[in-house]
Amino acid sequence: MISFTIFYSTLISTLQDVFPISVIIAGFQFVILRKPLANPVRVLVGFVYVILGLTLFLLGLEFALFPLGKTMAMQLTSPDLLTEYRISLGEKLQWIDYYWVYLFAFFIGFSTTIAEPSLIAVAIKANQVSGGAISVNGLRVAVALGVAIGITLGCYRIVVGDPIHYYIIAGYVVVVIQTFFAPQLITPLAYDSGGVTTSTVTVPIVAALGLGLASTVPGRNPMIDGFGLIAFASLFPIISVMGYAQITQWLNRKSECTDETIKEKDNAV
Template structure:
């Protein structure tokens, strides 16, 4: 308990140092530039205290729980004995193939989808997009599209770590796809798709994904935690843009096809009547 309290206060002091510049800028502009008193000043101060406590607990939870869990899962899933047991070969002399790591890819896909669905920032963006579009953009449709993009991106990123291919190949190819999609996707969805790539790299997704990437790079033979472990977040940011614009393109195509069917049915009805 004493160690936990000590860790809490050390993280709390570090959080105050991080938040202090934000407080100085906000209060400085309010008092020196706008030159108006802050309404409900006492409630604002209480809110900042809540922010400090919340950030402290969150950072402490990352250090004590999420990072160790992600690293532990990566170590267990990449354990040669575990892989050989599931692949049906216990021969220690046989070199592992990238396809033997399929449990890692499945776990990466599942953890990417589940953390994105639970991402508070994505929920907020989806609700606002639904309100602004008058219901044209569904809350769950957007959340599932982003979750699918993150899941595919992280699974592909873990496959890259296992195989050792350079990351810039995937990033360049991904952004070429994004540029092409931007040209043909509905204009309404393009800004939202770009923002969707940013909201995924937030409080829930980043800790687990970063821990998974670092743990995987440390346990796969021949990989460097510094060179191969980082960059997994880039996949989580890139592929939601592709999936959201793809979702909009498919929806637009299906709507146009349905409209064309109705027009043909109406024309056929008119011709029969004549």
């Protein structure tokens, strides 16, 4: 059970973190705008909910998500679990032997991104601003697929020992090329999608996975090779979201061309 002392210290820490934001908002509201709050009681109750929610969320991360991510990473990257037959034969581990790590990285990257509160908020706002043109679930799935593919590729990079800057440079070259061809409506949102993925749910497990993998793969340095998965989780959602928009645009054009062809045939008849 979580003791009251731990809950109290986390609550105080949350209040200290939220206090500067509250001061800035209140300062602009009452000093600059010089207007009272429309629903002060409702705002105060919502503020209390935010404080309690953040406190419980941080406690959940510390007591559940952090230990779980570390444990899973260490167990999945253990050489004894990966390939007992290669160890018994005295053979060197190959990159393909870490297939369970790749599968775990893909699914954990997808699931944690789907659960990201920041991504949900951005997707809802994008749907509202675009008048329904941008689907909430479509955007979330596109971002989650990008994170999943990025983390999987990042784990492969750790296993084979390739320098990280080659992958990042190549990825941003793809992003720059896509920017010229993707719909202008989705391009700014795609760039923002790379940032909302690296939040409180995804980062703990992804960082633990990278450090655990670098610690167990022979010849890898946790400091040099363990970090960097977050960069993949930020880069590939940009590619996936713009790719999603390009595919959707192509399908819509194809559908319009098909409808026009059918109309022309009907008019000819």
